[in-house]
Amino acid sequence: MTGYILRRLLLIIPTLLAILLVNFAIVQAAPGGPVEQAVARLQGIGGSAPGARSEALQGESRASRGLDPKLLDDIKRQYGFDKTASERLWLMLGQYARLDFGQSFFRGAKVTDLILDKLPVTLSLGFWATLITYLVSIPLGIRKAVRHGSRFDAWSSALIVIGYALPSFLFALLLIVVFAGGTSLNWFPVRGLVSDDFDQLSLLGKVADYFWHLVLPVGALVIGGFATLTLLTKNAFLDEITRQYVITARAKGLSERRVLYRHVLRNAMLLVVAGLPQALITVFFAGSLLIEVIFSLDGLGRMSYEAAVSRDYPVVFGTLFIFTLAGLLIRLLGDLCYTALDPRIDFDTRAH
Numbered sequence: 001m002t003g004y005i006l007r008r009l010l011l012i013i014p015t016l017l018a019i020l021l022v023n024f025a026i027v028q029a030a031p032g033g034p035v036e037q038a039v040a041r042l043q044g045i046g047g048s049a050p051g052a053r054s055e056a057l058q059g060e061s062r063a064s065r066g067l068d069p070k071l072l073d074d075i076k077r078q079y080g081f082d083k084t085a086s087e088r089l090w091l092m093l094g095q096y097a098r099l100d101f102g103q104s105f106f107r108g109a110k111v112t113d114l115i116l117d118k119l120p121v122t123l124s125l126g127f128w129a130t131l132i133t134y135l136v137s138i139p140l141g142i143r144k145a146v147r148h149g150s151r152f153d154a155w156s157s158a159l160i161v162i163g164y165a166l167p168s169f170l171f172a173l174l175l176i177v178v179f180a181g182g183t184s185l186n187w188f189p190v191r192g193l194v195s196d197d198f199d200q201l202s203l204l205g206k207v208a209d210y211f212w213h214l215v216l217p218v219g220a221l222v223i224g225g226f227a228t229l230t231l232l233t234k235n236a237f238l239d240e241i242t243r244q245y246v247i248t249a250r251a252k253g254l255s256e257r258r259v260l261y262r263h264v265l266r267n268a269m270l271l272v273v274a275g276l277p278q279a280l281i282t283v284f285f286a287g288s289l290l291i292e293v294i295f296s297l298d299g300l301g302r303m304s305y306e307a308a309v310s311r312d313y314p315v316v317f318g319t320l321f322i323f324t325l326a327g328l329l330i331r332l333l334g335d336l337c338y339t340a341l342d343p344r345i346d347f348d349t350r351a352h
Contacts, residue, residue: 005332012328019324020096020317024089027313034079034105034311039072079105092317101318106310111318114303121193121299125288128214129221137226141233142260148238164227169290172220176294180216188216191296217295221288236268 027033076082083091095102101111144153177183180190189195193213194206201209240246241264249259289301300319307315 005336008332008335012325015328016321016324017093020093020321021089023317023320024085024092027316028085033081034313035072035076035081037311038079096317096321101321102314104307104315105312107312107315111314114315115300115318115322118298118300118303121292121297122288122301124193124214125217125221125291125297125299128218129225132218133222133225133229136222137229138233141230142237142265144230144234145237145241146260148234160227160230163223164231166223168220168223169294171223172216172291172294175216175220189213190216193297217291217297220291220294233268236270237264240264240268 073082080088080091092102099112101115103110104114107114140156144156147153175188176190179185179187189212193210195201195209195213198206198209237260246259246264249263250256254263288299289305291297292299292302293305300322303315304319304323306312307319
């Protein structure tokens with residue numbers, strides 16, 4: 001197992017490198033880089049002026065029309081575009097090898113500091129959404145498997161299908177309309193992770209305020225993963241319940257509860273654990289983006305979106321690096337959990 005872990009850790013390096021190279025090439029081909037954005041703002045065509053976005057993206061030749069060439073050279077030097085693409089790539093890779101993601105073009109801070117500042121919001125959303133999803137979905141999936149074909153199984157399946165078909169962002173808008181002032185109910189806030197007077201609250205008040213703000217965004221994140229995980233758990237249990245070892249355990253006189261939770265659960269959870277890495281990646285890095293934007297949560301997803309729009313390349317590549325690295329490590333952690341549940345699995349043997 002140690003050899004397998006080392007190989008996976010070593011494979012992270014070429015994987016990160018390949019992803020950075022592909023995205024760097026795409027960025028070079030995209031119009032409206034940071035130089036053009038800066039020039040557009042200097043000429044007064046940025047911001048909220050009508051047609052500003054389209055004119056700013058016309059390219060450097062049009063955006064820099066009438067601008068002092070020396071000033072244009074200074075702008076290029078400020079953003080590092082006085083160097084060739086290959087030189088910029090080499091410098092970026094050298095910085096990333098030292099975990100130095102550079103300075104944001106437009107936020108006036110180091111990318112590392114920005115990531116550390118936004119990370120708690122994204123981790124908070126992802127942690128609670130994942131925890132609630134698993135606490136609800138696994139018992140529900142087991143109950144549906146035990147009562148397969150019953151009325152409970154039928155109506156709960158109908159709700160699960162609706163949850164699976166409903167995108168998280170659409171469910172978030174529905175929650176806002178129903179519970180945040182869109183109707184007569186105005187129970188939950190729709191902006192931020194804490195209230196403006198958070199610092200003046202008592203410890204208990206701060207905890208209550210924090211969870212009060214989490215109800216709608218976490219609820220929106222849970223809906224999609226909840227449906228998928230419940231069905232996965234149910235199908236895994238149904239498959240295991242029909243196996244010979246379950247029949248033998250029942251023949252020995254073991255209680256149904258002991259058969260389910262001591263014998264079936266361990267084997268059925270293998271499929272659930274196998275899907276855990278993808279579930280975590282989806283919740284933390286994919287689902288949180290729109291939720292953070294909708295609920296005005298200042299997290300990594302929202303920051304990376306705004307950086308992509310403004311062509312803040314250090315932030316774009318820094319968050320891409322962090323997201324990719326975290327995703328690869330989560331997948332490796334999933335494999336380790338898999339072997340912990342079933343020691344018979346030997347990844348070293350399978351790799352040969």
